[in-house]
Amino acid sequence: MSTSPTPAQIRRWRQYLANERAEAAVYRELAKRKQGEEREILLAVAEAESRHEEHWRNLLGADVGLPKQPDFSTRMLAFLAKNFGSVFTLALMQTAEQRSPYAQDADATDQMKADEAIHAEVVRGLAARGREQMSGSFRAAVFGANDGLVSNLALVLGVMASGVSPGVVLITGVSGLLAGALSMGAGEYISVKSQDELLEASTPHPEADQAIPKLDVNANELALVYRARGMSEQEAEHKAQQVFTRMQHPSAKSFVSGIEATDRTTVGGAWQAAISSFCFFASGALIPIIPFFFNISTLVASLIALVAVGLTLMITGAITGILSGKPPLKRALRQLAIGLGAAGVTFGLGHLFGVAVA
The missing domain is CATH 1.20.1260 (Ferritin)
Known part of the structure; x- marks a missing residue:
């Protein structure tokens, strides 16, 4: 029933x-x-x-x-x-x-x-x-912006706590923005350019094919090239014999590599990475100093900067949480705690140094 x-x-x-x-x-x-x-x-x-x-x-x-x-x-x-x-x-x-x-x-x-x-x-x-598909660019954007947010907020609050005027705080913040952004950009350029050079050093030399017709077929030193690139002895011997058999065809692709040529990051890619890192860091570092552009007290400007940076940290943390399949609120609060914790340390140090100087 x-x-x-x-x-x-x-x-x-x-x-x-x-x-x-x-x-x-x-x-x-x-x-x-x-x-x-x-x-x-x-x-x-x-x-x-x-x-x-x-x-x-x-x-x-x-x-x-x-x-x-x-x-x-x-x-x-x-x-x-x-x-x-x-x-x-x-x-x-x-x-x-x-x-x-x-x-x-x-x-x-x-x-x-x-x-x-x-x-x-x-x-x-x-x-x-x-x-x-988006992990690389998203990681660079979030980390770059967060670096700018936290580092410049910590710098601004540390200097402000020492008792200096708003003008000095603003100059310090702008200097921190430029120094950090330039450092990020330069570091990214060097990193990508170095990777490009390392890949280039590992790519078969374009003139190596010209030596193949002059090799001793019986000695078969070409097989050593393939073994050096990771093939087994049997695979290398077989590959080398194939090359010797068809090396008379001028339209054949590279014989030495045994694989397609590796795609390499270009100099343009290095510059693109550097400019992106500069912009990501600068966009984050700008937020803490915006209030100091206006004719308001240092305390009010600092409170506005804290609120603005806190909201931005929570937004980036929530987005990271969403994309990682984690609770966005938890990630937002974690991001906020880390950022404000770093700023709190520099604020305390700045206050101590300011009292000591006074």
Whole structure:
């Protein structure tokens, strides 16, 4: 004998129904931006969400009522899917799937609970592709901006605490911005340029092919080249014999490398990396000194700088958390604590030195 659902169950089932309908729409919206395999995967997950939607509709029966709004987080996912890139949305979907309420709900079937767990892994895999594509540039942007934020805020607060005038604080902050940005840019240029030179040193010399026709075929020293590049003795001998057989063809590719020529970072790439690092650091370092451009007291300017830097640190921390599939609030607070902690240390030292000088 079946019992009628309680009002609490009806409310919960209606919310589940609304959320499943909205989540299926999110996956379909993301699928519109994809092609091939990724599109097929997203549509398959959307279909699974539709099956879950049907389960709650069957349970509700005549109590299904009018369509209900999905919860706030699901509406936010729908907004992101429609207006922004899929990496952020997939990262949030990964978190949402991991926190499915079905695990503790007896009204959800075991298959639905298993579906949600697998969906989290599917979304994790899709999000990982996007993370790999943007990891380098995103890492440089976040780290560069955070370096500028924290280092210049610490410098400004340390100098301010010593009791100097706002003009001195501003000059110090601008100097810190330029010094740090130039250092970051120069370091990045040297790093990328050095990597380019190392790769160039490992690339087969373009004139090496000209020596091949003059080699002693029986001695087969060409095989040593291939062995030096990681081939086994048998593979190297076989490769060398192939080269000797076809070395009469002028259209053949490089014989010495045995592989396609390695792509190398160019000088333009080094300059691009240097300019990007300069701009990322400068953009972060500018925020703590903006209030000191105005004719306000040092204390008020410092408080405004603290608030502005704190908000920026929380934003970058939250974005990092979203992209890494972690709780954004926790990452935002961690970023804030680290930044303000560093600034607090320099403020205390500046205050001590200021008292000592006085």
